[in-house]
Amino acid sequence: MIQSIDATTANSFLPMVSVVVPIYNGEADLPELINCLLSQTYPQDRVEFLLVDNNSSDRTFTLLKQSAESCPIIHVLSENQIQSSYAARNTGIRAAKGEIVAFTDADCHPQPQWLHSLIQPFINPDVVLVAGEIAALPGNTLLEQHAQQQDTLSQKHTLTHSFCPYGQTANLAIRRIALEKAGLFRPYLTTGGDADICWRILKQNLGRWEFAPHAIIQHRHRTTLKELQSQWQRYGRSNRYLHELHGVDLMRELTLKEYIYRLLRWLLKEVPKNSLQAIAGKATLVDLLDTPIGLYNARARTVGQRTAKLPENAKNIDWL
Numbered sequence: 001m002i003q004s005i006d007a008t009t010a011n012s013f014l015p016m017v018s019v020v021v022p023i024y025n026g027e028a029d030l031p032e033l034i035n036c037l038l039s040q041t042y043p044q045d046r047v048e049f050l051l052v053d054n055n056s057s058d059r060t061f062t063l064l065k066q067s068a069e070s071c072p073i074i075h076v077l078s079e080n081q082i083q084s085s086y087a088a089r090n091t092g093i094r095a096a097k098g099e100i101v102a103f104t105d106a107d108c109h110p111q112p113q114w115l116h117s118l119i120q121p122f123i124n125p126d127v128v129l130v131a132g133e134i135a136a137l138p139g140n141t142l143l144e145q146h147a148q149q150q151d152t153l154s155q156k157h158t159l160t161h162s163f164c165p166y167g168q169t170a171n172l173a174i175r176r177i178a179l180e181k182a183g184l185f186r187p188y189l190t191t192g193g194d195a196d197i198c199w200r201i202l203k204q205n206l207g208r209w210e211f212a213p214h215a216i217i218q219h220r221h222r223t224t225l226k227e228l229q230s231q232w233q234r235y236g237r238s239n240r241y242l243h244e245l246h247g248v249d250l251m252r253e254l255t256l257k258e259y260i261y262r263l264l265r266w267l268l269k270e271v272p273k274n275s276l277q278a279i280a281g282k283a284t285l286v287d288l289l290d291t292p293i294g295l296y297n298a299r300a301r302t303v304g305q306r307t308a309k310l311p312e313n314a315k316n317i318d319w320l
Contacts, residue, residue: 013123017047017115017173019102020092022085026106027058033106034067034074042115048073050092055080086185086193089169090318093184102173109137109218110171118173118215128178128207129198131155131167132215139221143228145286146293147221158195159211163248166198167209171217178206184318188311192238192245199246200317225296232297236304244310253302259295266291 019037026033037049051074053061064076077095079088085105093101100122104110114132121130133155136148147153159165172194182200185193202209222228242248254262270291277283 013120014043014046015100015119015122016098017042017100017102017119018050018092018096018098019047019104019115020050020052020089020096021104021106022052022054022079022088022092023056023060023064023106024054024083024085024088025056025058026060027056027063029106030060030063030067032109034071036108036110036112036114037074038071039112040110040115041112042119044073047115048075048097050075050077050095052077052079052088052092054085054088055083082187084187084190085169086189087187087318090184090187093179094320096176099176100173101176101179103169103171104217105170105219107220108134108170111216111218114171114215114217117212118171121210121212122173122175124210126207127210128175128201129167129209130173130212130215131159131209132171132173132212132217134168134171135216135218137218137220139223141223142286142289143225143293144221144223145284146290149286149290152221153219155211159209161195163242163246164195164199164202165209166195169194170219171215172198174201175207180320181206184320186314186316187318188313188316189241190237190314191234192241195238195242196245228297229300232300233304236301236306237308238304239301240305240308241310241314245315251301251305253306254295254298259299262291262295 021033040047051064053064053076061078068074068076075095077091079091089103100119102115102118118130118132121127134153136153139145139148155167155171158168178201182204185197189196222231239248239251243250271288274283274288278288
């Protein structure tokens with residue numbers, strides 16, 4: 001474990017790192033993203049940032065080119081053949097020079113120590129995957145606060161997956177040699193690709209994973225019911241795809257009787273209890289609405305899982 005490594009040795013461990021970020025219509029996110037990347041404490045002569053435009057229809061590509069002109073460690077790439085964040089990540093991996101490839105997303109805010117903390121566990125040669133933590137950006141809406149309270153995006157959920165641990169590509173690093181042996185992302189997959197690539201690496205016994213809790217990126221939660229529905233339907237589709245690719249158990253669907261029972265329990269028991277606690281200053285509206293929001297998410301995930309079908313070309317794996 002990294003804790004057993006001499007501190008001086010750990011601090012001097014500075015392998016070349018390539019950070020790959022897929023971007024689609026990210027014009028609004030680019031200023032903060034680039035500011036966060038250039039504010040990293042990791043030495044700039046040991047890192048390159050590969051920003052991959054995935055056929056954006058806004059000014060993303062133009063803004064990326066402008067940023068690259070003033071900063072030599074920013075490299076702009078394009079993936080215009082396949083509309084998929086995984087295909088864009090593969091384009092970045094192929095251009096990467098680092099022995100470690102790190103991933104985040106355009107709408108993420110990596111904290112200054114993110115990259116340095118994410119890379120340190122690789123000082124152990126048997127570590128091939130490292131996941132950092134995903135924290136919430138401060139939110140004002142009810143849905144944002146609910147997701148923050150539930151730690152919806154936290155890696156603690158994926159790293160304790162009952163089938164096999166995995167890290168989300170919003171905050172993940174992979175040793176390049178593992179990608180050479182296990183393959184890259186499935187380019188036509190639209191969701192679930194982070195679990196798929198981690199599982200392929202771990203199932204081939206290419207090495208082990210570690211969690212880097214101080215490697216933090218912040219991510220904004222969904223603010224509308226439409227966005228929330230889309231998020232949880234995508235989780236359901238991911239479940240279906242991973243079931244077809246790896247045999248993962250499908251999520252059990254709640255019955256109509258169970259929905260009714262939980263809503264009645266909420267109305268008759270939770271609402272009175274939380275209302276009294278709210279009056280006493282010990283609960284909030286988020287606590288009061290926890291059950292109906294949770295049921296809304298469960299229903300969306302069920303719909304996504306039930307209606308999804310893995311495209312045949314999504315089974316293809318890209319290779320270096």
